[in-house]
Amino acid sequence: MRSSKTKPYITEDERAWIEIDLKNLKHNVKTLRNAMPSNCELMAVVKAEAYGHGMYQIAAYMNQIGVKTFAVATIDEGIQLRHYDILGEILILGHTSPARAMELHKYELTQTLIDYDYARLLNKQNYNIKTHIKVDTGMHRLGFDKADTEKITRVFKMKHIEICGIYTHLCVSDSLEEEDIRFTNMQINGFYELLEKLKEKHIELPKTHIQSSYGLLNYPELKCDYVRAGVLLYGVLSSPNDKTKLHLDLRPVLSLKSRVVLLRVIHKGESVGYGRAFIAHRDSLIAIFPIGYADGFPRNLSCQKSYVLINGHHAPVVGKICMDQLAVDVTNIPDITIGTAATLIGKDENAEITAPVVADNSESITNELLCRLGRRVKIITTDLDGVY
Numbered sequence: 001m002r003s004s005k006t007k008p009y010i011t012e013d014e015r016a017w018i019e020i021d022l023k024n025l026k027h028n029v030k031t032l033r034n035a036m037p038s039n040c041e042l043m044a045v046v047k048a049e050a051y052g053h054g055m056y057q058i059a060a061y062m063n064q065i066g067v068k069t070f071a072v073a074t075i076d077e078g079i080q081l082r083h084y085d086i087l088g089e090i091l092i093l094g095h096t097s098p099a100r101a102m103e104l105h106k107y108e109l110t111q112t113l114i115d116y117d118y119a120r121l122l123n124k125q126n127y128n129i130k131t132h133i134k135v136d137t138g139m140h141r142l143g144f145d146k147a148d149t150e151k152i153t154r155v156f157k158m159k160h161i162e163i164c165g166i167y168t169h170l171c172v173s174d175s176l177e178e179e180d181i182r183f184t185n186m187q188i189n190g191f192y193e194l195l196e197k198l199k200e201k202h203i204e205l206p207k208t209h210i211q212s213s214y215g216l217l218n219y220p221e222l223k224c225d226y227v228r229a230g231v232l233l234y235g236v237l238s239s240p241n242d243k244t245k246l247h248l249d250l251r252p253v254l255s256l257k258s259r260v261v262l263l264r265v266i267h268k269g270e271s272v273g274y275g276r277a278f279i280a281h282r283d284s285l286i287a288i289f290p291i292g293y294a295d296g297f298p299r300n301l302s303c304q305k306s307y308v309l310i311n312g313h314h315a316p317v318v319g320k321i322c323m324d325q326l327a328v329d330v331t332n333i334p335d336i337t338i339g340t341a342a343t344l345i346g347k348d349e350n351a352e353i354t355a356p357v358v359a360d361n362s363e364s365i366t367n368e369l370l371c372r373l374g375r376r377v378k379i380i381t382t383d384l385d386g387v388y
């Protein structure tokens with residue numbers, strides 16, 4: 001087999017493509033597991049097409065290397081995983097209509113109980129359902145109020161509700177500001193106080209979990225049964241300059257590439273693209289790439305707000321990014337021809353443009369950038385042995 005670092009041969013006809021490096025994914029799984037307490041299990045968050053990496057490729061590979069617990073946002077994502085023959089626990093983090101209780105049961109999905117009324121409705125459907133109780137400790141999104149020990153206790157007695165877990169979600173665990181640390185500790189303590197009260201009521205505690213990616217990085221001392229890891233699995237931080245307590249050697253899993261379909265000379269004073277937003281201040285060589293905001297490359301990276309890498313060199317995006325195409329100034333780039341590949345996210349020879357940097361340039365976070373990539377872009381997986 002042939003190795004595929006920068007120019008995989010099977011993509012010669014592709015407009016734009018995503019390369020998924022499974023050996024980096026494997027490395028990240030191992031690194032995260034090593035950073036977690038010994039009895040704690042990795043819950044791999046693969047919602048939103050595994051943050052744009054392709055839910056099938058990512059979940060199937062992780063299942064193969066021994067990951068047994070997954071989290072998704074919706075029931076349809078959960079059912080999709082079962083259609084992909086994914087084994088193990090699949091926790092739905094969001095709301096599912098109680099009218100779909102039969103499917104929750106049939107596909108052995110684990111549903112989050114988002115509050116008491118929801119739990120009652122789900123119980124009434126007469127299907128035995130595995131669940132985790134979500135507790136609101138300050139995020140104020142989904143969950144039972146942490147003070148509502150009574151109602152939470154009652155849920156443990158519901159006939160069709162099997163409680164396999166109880167969890168909370170932190171809302172400022174990515175920050176090491178003093179006040180944010182205080183808030184997070186308040187959340188964590190509130191969760192543990194609730195667990196103590198449940199124990200006093202002789203409730204046998206199910207599995208517990210608190211941390212997502214930044215929860216692990218900044219509160220690694222917590223001893224829970226799961227860490228719900230999303231963005232870190234994919235080897236990236238949400239923002240490029242985040243300060244964290246733990247520094248893990250994680251490696252980006254995704255690269256985004258495209259290739260030149262047209263080269264044209266633009267004379268000094270001529271414009272390129274919509275709104276004539278780019279006017280050449282010199283005679284310029286412009287490369288057109290067939291990738292645009294419909295592929296998830298953000299439009300607000302237009303007009304020199306970002307660059308792509310070509311043969312290891314930086315080349316600025318000029319003019320407005322279109323739905324399906326963008327223009328790059330390649331006047332100073334040597335050896336460029338039709339078909340030359342560019343890296344929009346990833347490594348290119350000795351240069352690298354990371355997803356957090358691209359996200360930051362577009363005034364967003366890595367999570368949003370990645371999960372919006374790719375509806376039209378083919379995903380190619382590579383590992384140590386090559387492309388498949």
Ligand SMILES: *Cc1c(COP(=O)(O)O)cnc(C)c1O
Pocket residue numbers: 045047093169211212213214228229230231232367
């Ligand atoms: C998406 C999500 C996660 C994963 O978050 P990351 O920051 O990507 O690790 C964890 N928990 C919940 C409840 C989520 O919605």
